Amino acid sequence: MTEDAQKTVDASHLPRDLSPWNMFLSADIIVKAVMIGLALASVVTWTVWLAKSLELTWAKRRLSRAFASIHASSSLAEAAQRLSGRKGIVASLIELAAVELHLSADVPDKGGIKERVASRLDGLASAAGRDMNRGTGVLATIGSTSPFVGLFGTVWGIMNSFIGISEAQTTNLAVVAPGIAEALLATALGLVAAIPAVIIYNQFARQIGGYRAMIAEASAEVQRLVSRDLDRGLRVVPAARAAE
Template sequence: MEGNAMEMAAMGAAAGYDFSMWGLFVKADLVVKGVMVLLVFASVWCWAIIVEKILRLRRLNKMAGQFEDKFWSGGSLDDLYDRVGSQPQDPMTAVFAAAMREWRRAASKNGARVGASRENLQDRIDRVMQVTVTRETDRTEKYMTFLASTGSTAPFIGLFGTVWGIMNSFQAIAMTRNTSLAVVAPGIAEALFATALGLVAAIPAVVAYNKLSRELDRYTSRLDSFAGEFSAILSRQMEERE
């Protein structure tokens, strides 16, 4: 009779337990709460990065398209540099400005004798463009490592919270000497909620990282292609000056 009474009391307590997300958080152990807060923060920060990267890549591709239209319009490169070179607004413009700056510096020093050091000048221009591409790519890829880290670690952080919660549930069994599911259900629910939060943080991070990495690689290739084409144009101009 006493065992039945304890089981009935446990079932009544479980029936009155708040199994909503907020209820699970409030009733959770301090360690499990810390895991939940960490995972929620990681998820929110990942979504902020994802939205920022999507909007930024769209803007950069649009600006690159507009600059390429101006570049290939047949106008003077010097006039284009005078308009956009002082304050580049996007990576492609920055690559163009870096090369033109090196070109003008060499032309002002050597005058008509640019061809005498054409190979050295070509190497310097290629170097400054590559350095600029690398620098601008690093800026564009900022915070991508956080997405990768969240995608790989969030499930294990959630699993840690789950293990901790299940340990507390076993302790409750030992203290009450009651193996009824009603006794351990609240603790297990809290523990599994931590795992769910880990997956909620990890899945979008992994998907977005793979997608954004491809988009960033495509944009970097676009910068490299422009740098190669511009280098060829400057090389032809150097030969014409010889």
């Protein structure tokens, strides 16, 4: 068989339509696996974005309403009454403060009571921040690893292209181009998965930082209510709230 005929035969086996879908179908099994993994990573990124955005929006609104209620209160008991029946981080802060006041009812040292209340509230605030941060770690993982996974698919695809060139014993561009295009598609998918993940992760980092600041302000307001009650000589809030 002449060289021209060999080139014609090789070209006949090449995909005529170099659309992304056809390049995916024509790719090596390893490159296909890389592409599928990157596509799934992209789906995970947008799923986390939707779920976490809704969670953060609802949590901030509920926190803002609860903070407005306790900010207008003159005592811890009044704040507990205003938030009666509600759930959330502010209600939990008030309950913890009430529990500590109940446990320290026979302690004369006001400063020690304030320190213990502050310690309890700080622990709860930190736990709430960690809970809200849950799920964002996968975005950091996708953003940092997807380009390298895509690069692995590209290297593997180009390696197979070079093997095909060696077997065909030709450097005809019609033989080389499809394999290289399929390989580069893996890198493109890696970037498509990584770039939104990094942007969304940074956005959530800022929003969660703001949420933590709101919790810290709510905790400080509860501590002010406790200090006010102690200065007035009121150490025990209603037993029903302290027992929760």
